[in-house]
Amino acid sequence: MHKIVNRMLIGAAMGLLILSFSACTKKAVPVQGGVVPSEQMQTEAPGMTSTSRIDEATWQALGLRTEPERRRFLQAMERFENEDIYFEFDSYVLLEEARMILDRKVEFLRRYPKVQVTIEGHCDERGTSEYNLALGERRANSAWQYLVDSGIDPARLSMISYGEERPVATGHDEASWAKNRRAHFVIHF
Amino acid sequence: MGRPLAVWLTLAVLVALMAWPHQGVAAERVYIDITQPNFVRLPIAVPDLQEADSSTQGLGTLLASVVANDLDLSGLFRVLDPKGFLGPEAAPGVTAAEIRFDRWRRGGAEFLVRGRCARSSTGLRTEFRLYDVVAQRLVVGKIYEGRREDARIMAHRFANEILAALTGEAGMFDTQIAFVQAKDGSKEIFLMDIDGENLKRVTGDGSTALSPAWSPDGRQLAYVSYFEGTPRLYAVDLFSGTRRTLCAYAGLNISPAWRPDGEALAVTLSKDGNPDIYLVDRNGRVLQRLAASWAIDVSPSWSPDGTRLAYVSAETGNPQIYVLDVATGKKERLTYHGKYNTAPSWSPKGDWIAYSGMDKGRNNIYIIRPDGSEIRQLTHGEGDNEAPTWSPDGRMIAFSSTRQGGRSAVWVMLYNGEGVKRLTRLPGEQTLPDWSPRIRR
Numbered sequence: 001m002h003k004i005v006n007r008m009l010i011g012a013a014m015g016l017l018i019l020s021f022s023a024c025t026k027k028a029v030p031v032q033g034g035v036v037p038s039e040q041m042q043t044e045a046p047g048m049t050s051t052s053r054i055d056e057a058t059w060q061a062l063g064l065r066t067e068p069e070r071r072r073f074l075q076a077m078e079r080f081e082n083e084d085i086y087f088e089f090d091s092y093v094l095l096e097e098a099r100m101i102l103d104r105k106v107e108f109l110r111r112y113p114k115v116q117v118t119i120e121g122h123c124d125e126r127g128t129s130e131y132n133l134a135l136g137e138r139r140a141n142s143a144w145q146y147l148v149d150s151g152i153d154p155a156r157l158s159m160i161s162y163g164e165e166r167p168v169a170t171g172h173d174e175a176s177w178a179k180n181r182r183a184h185f186v187i188h189f
Numbered sequence: 190m191g192r193p194l195a196v197w198l199t200l201a202v203l204v205a206l207m208a209w210p211h212q213g214v215a216a217e218r219v220y221i222d223i224t225q226p227n228f229v230r231l232p233i234a235v236p237d238l239q240e241a242d243s244s245t246q247g248l249g250t251l252l253a254s255v256v257a258n259d260l261d262l263s264g265l266f267r268v269l270d271p272k273g274f275l276g277p278e279a280a281p282g283v284t285a286a287e288i289r290f291d292r293w294r295r296g297g298a299e300f301l302v303r304g305r306c307a308r309s310s311t312g313l314r315t316e317f318r319l320y321d322v323v324a325q326r327l328v329v330g331k332i333y334e335g336r337r338e339d340a341r342i343m344a345h346r347f348a349n350e351i352l353a354a355l356t357g358e359a360g361m362f363d364t365q366i367a368f369v370q371a372k373d374g375s376k377e378i379f380l381m382d383i384d385g386e387n388l389k390r391v392t393g394d395g396s397t398a399l400s401p402a403w404s405p406d407g408r409q410l411a412y413v414s415y416f417e418g419t420p421r422l423y424a425v426d427l428f429s430g431t432r433r434t435l436c437a438y439a440g441l442n443i444s445p446a447w448r449p450d451g452e453a454l455a456v457t458l459s460k461d462g463n464p465d466i467y468l469v470d471r472n473g474r475v476l477q478r479l480a481a482s483w484a485i486d487v488s489p490s491w492s493p494d495g496t497r498l499a500y501v502s503a504e505t506g507n508p509q510i511y512v513l514d515v516a517t518g519k520k521e522r523l524t525y526h527g528k529y530n531t532a533p534s535w536s537p538k539g540d541w542i543a544y545s546g547m548d549k550g551r552n553n554i555y556i557i558r559p560d561g562s563e564i565r566q567l568t569h570g571e572g573d574n575e576a577p578t579w580s581p582d583g584r585m586i587a588f589s590s591t592r593q594g595g596r597s598a599v600w601v602m603l604y605n606g607e608g609v610k611r612l613t614r615l616p617g618e619q620t621l622p623d624w625s626p627r628i629r630r
Contacts, residue, residue: 090503126547126552127508127529128545128552129399129576129621130443130488130501130531131488131508131532133399133441133443134457134459137440138485141462141463160418165376165397
């Protein structure tokens with residue numbers, strides 16, 4: 001198991017490196033009330049942060065009126081949705097890294113109280129299908145419990161398990177499996 | 190859902206040909222004692238059926254190949270290579286008087302299937318006869334009348350008769366296997382005959398469908414689908430094609446298992462916050478909670494008498510198989526070997542529970558006595574082997590395996606682990622097989 005965690009951490013660290021590198025080269029956005037410096041990791045994807053993809057009524061409902069506010073929201077949202085938490089094999093225990101990520105999600109949800117979240121639980125392919133559906137549910141539930149314990153209104157949160165049905169990495173090795181043992185967060189408003 | 194997936198066959202057994210001269214003896218004599226450990230496969234010849242005229246061209250070969258394949262699959266027969274039948278023994282004639290038994294005997298056959306097919310008012314008429322080559326006499330004979338597209342089923346039916354005559358228990362070669370086909374990003378449920386032929390699609394939602402489970406009367410399939418967003422349970426009537434929602438509670442609605450009386454199902458729901466096993470009626474209404482713990486409880490499988498339930502619980506921290514006595518609520522842990530034992534399937538005779546166990550990162554199929562007294566490993570690390578399901582006669586196990594090419598397909602083996610054969614040869618991956626009960630279709 002140690003090996004797995006180490007590889008995961010290395011993977012995550014490399015991910016951070018790559019992302020912060022690209023952030024440095026592409027743009028230097030000042031940290032906007034950031035929780036951690038890596039807030040500026042957001043890569044600039046044209047269209048993704050274009051505020052026109054959300055209509056005016058929705059912006060009003062979200063209580064976001066100025067262009068910088070809206071742009072900030074879109075960046076934070078993109079990060080929120082891109083940052084999964086990972087689990088060890090056949091486990092739904094939150095790792096330290098996962099708790100840090102969830103703390104950032106709590107920050108986001110506090111700052112944007114109109115936003116709702118679906119927590120998806122996922123598994124790697126090694127287990128069997130039905131057990132993995134149940135395990136995915138427990139993983140989503142672990143994240144849900146952490147968010148609720150941190151003061152997020154449970155009415156804003158929903159859960160779904162996809163078991164091993166929707167892998168993000170399709171390889172048949174530990175590197176892929178580690179990426180698939182995750183909870184993923186989807187925003188709706 | 191489109192057209193019905195199954196129709197009552199207009200297939201009729203017209204005549205059961207006179208079999209034994211001494212009927213009284215026939216019932217008692219069992220040719221093959223399949224319980225003998227040193228059993229040797231019986232050599233049998235299945236030459237092409239004779240065709241009355243060109244209107245049935247190719248059917249004679251097809252019918253013989255279906256019978257031959259069934260017999261081979263059963264593990265009880267060694268089907269002789271038809272290439273050796275070109276000699277004078279292959280001369281026309283299906284009656285005992287016409288058959289050169291001595292020549293078949295010299296060719297190594299102890300049993301012989303002969304038959305003929307012809308066009309008829311219903312479409313197709315077939316006649317099959319099983320001969321004991323050594324005793325030089327007819328063992329069993331049947332005439333089938335039906336549509337031309339029923340040809341395969343006629344052949345499967347006669348293979349059933351061959352087993353009934355020689356082992357005392359009818360075969361189940363006309364049953365079907367439901368499975369999940371993963372292709373182009375979606376998972377759909379299909380049916381096939383037990384030789385992998387006669388494929389029929391059950392779902393077509395472009396979503397994720399899982400865990401097909403036959404009702405005991407073979408009329409309905411319960412299954413899981415995400416097509417309405419969350420994993421819910423549905424039941425489709427295979428004859429009318431109509432689908433209804435079975436369970437749509439909050440959270441998980443998964444792992445359906447019909448109680449053997451067909452009046453209720455054991456399912457896994459997480460509506461109360463944790464995946465537990467519930468008993469629901471035919472309409473999905475919760476009757477009682479069957480198995481619950483602080484941890485995951487999932488994948489129920491009924492004992493054939495409906496009094497007990499094998500299931501998976503992770504209450505010790507990792508998934509193991511347990512057996513629950515439904516009346517008393519008493520549960521006992523069954524598996525102690527390994528840290529990941531899932532997907533239990535209780536044999537139709539009640540004598541074994543098959544399951545998938547993980548060892549060194551690989552899933553293999555095991556069988557264990559319901560009291561835990563004996564355990565056997567049937568597959569040995571050739572790819573991942575999962576989701577065992579028993580044939581209705583309890584002699585075979587279908588399962589999914591990645592042993593060939595890394596992609597999952599449905600395979601079948603005898604319950605002693607021998608006679609492993611691949612059933613599906615399709616694009617994509619095939620998983621989660623569920624073997625039908627004996628059906629009159």
